[in-house]
Amino acid sequence: MAILSEITFYPIKSCAGIALREAVLTSSGLMSEQVYDREWMVVDSAGRFLTQREYPRMALIVPKIKATTLELRAPGMLRLEIELGLPHPQSAPMLEVQLWDEPVRAYDCDEVTAAWFSNAIGVPCRLVRFHPDVVRATSTQWTGGIAASTLFSDGYPILVAGAASLDDVNDRLRAIGRDALPMNRFRPNLVIGGIGAFEEDYAEFLQFGNTTLKPVKPCARCPIPSVDQATGVPGPDPLDVMHGYRAKPELDGAICFGMNAIVTQGGDERIVVGQEVGFELAF
Structure with a gap:
């Protein structure tokens, strides 16, 4: 029986996540307290997005949702x-920022916020917020033509991983004398227990009440899994161990862990850690 074993929510792209007991599963990603996953993003002075790939200390920026604000802490x-209420659209400064090769219109947060992030990360940068009028469509190449949208995630609104998949990786790491890794190295939104290792790769769907989540594309991994999320310090990269059996030919040999997923039916579904998940393999 498949079980939802973890929910993690990332208000700011590539900063620390928030472990949740429950959340709302929407077509654009997780939502908690009216805040969306990856609703904010850090950009450099040219408007290009920043991540832990180049700035691992971003892992140490820890958000907390309060009644009316997003509280941020860093060593x-x-x-x-930061106020959670959206700025007035006629007076809020706007920026066109760059996420991969895609320009995205966003709200520009204030100079105090920019200075705080610049000091925390160690490079001139700004915080931007996704504009609610923007529709950022996912690629239909992997969705079978099904339209979906996301905010500032890399490409898809939800990342799903199986608990047994991490167990498999950790068994291989321990076999060569390396330490096991926590799931937060791979930064999924939803962790599914009670299924076999890497069965999420072959799932036809995951059913959460009236909402159907469909895994559509393997998640090609970058160097971020080497970053200790508690210290912001890179260590041994687990991808070297995964190279022999997790390279996906359909992604030109990229090493993959987890599946990007979209909502294909329903949405705005309250999900809770421990609930049973409908799970069906595609073969």
């Missing part, structure tokens, strides 16, 4: 609070 920094 050696005073805490920062």
Whole structure:
């Protein structure tokens, strides 16, 4: 029996996540307290997005949702609070930012916020917020023509991983004398227990109440799994161990862990850790 064993929500792209007991599964990603997953993003002075790939200390920027603000903490920094209410569209400054090769219109947060992030990361940068009028469509190449959208995630609104898949990787790491890794190295939104290792790769769907989640594309991994999310320090890269059996020919040999997924039916579904998940393999 498949079980939802973990929910993790990332208000700011590539910063620390928030472990949740429950969330709302929407067609654009997870939502908690009216805040969406990857609703904010850090960009450099040219508007290009920043991630832990180049700036692993971003892992140490820890968000917390409060009643009316998003509280942010980082080592050696005073805490920062950002208003959760959307700015007035006629007065809020706007920026066109770059996410991969895609320009995206976004709200520009204020200079105090920019200075805080610049000091925390160690490079001039700004925080931007996804504009609610923007529809950022996912590629239909992997969705079978099904339209879907996301905010500032790399490409798809939900990342799913199986608990047994991490167990498999960790068994192989321990076999060569390496330490086991926590799931947060791979930064999934939803972790599914009670299924076999890497069965999420072959799932036809995952059913959460009235909402159907369809895995559509293997998640090609970058160097971020080498970053200790508790310290922001890169260590041994697990991808070297995964190379022999997790390279996907359909992605030109990219090493994959987890599946990008979209909502194909329903949405706005309250999901809770421990609930049973409908799970069906595609063969």
